[in-house]
Amino acid sequence: MRIGYSHAEEYDRESDYWQDIEDAQNAQIEAQKNSSKAATNGERENFINDTGILPQEGEK
Helix, strand or coil, X not given: CXXXXXXXXXXXXXXXHHHHHHHHHHHXXXXXXXXXXXXXXXXXXXXXXXXCCCCCCCCC
């Protein structure tokens, strides 16, 4: 019966752990970029679709 892990196994497990964290961070950054890009494109479309006419002060 074996107790514990070898140094190589422990290193592999830690490497996998940190790689998973890095992958998750990269995915989050990419999602934020895509979300920001979509928001910018949406604002641009709203601007283009907008009539651009604002009511004057006091006008309802």
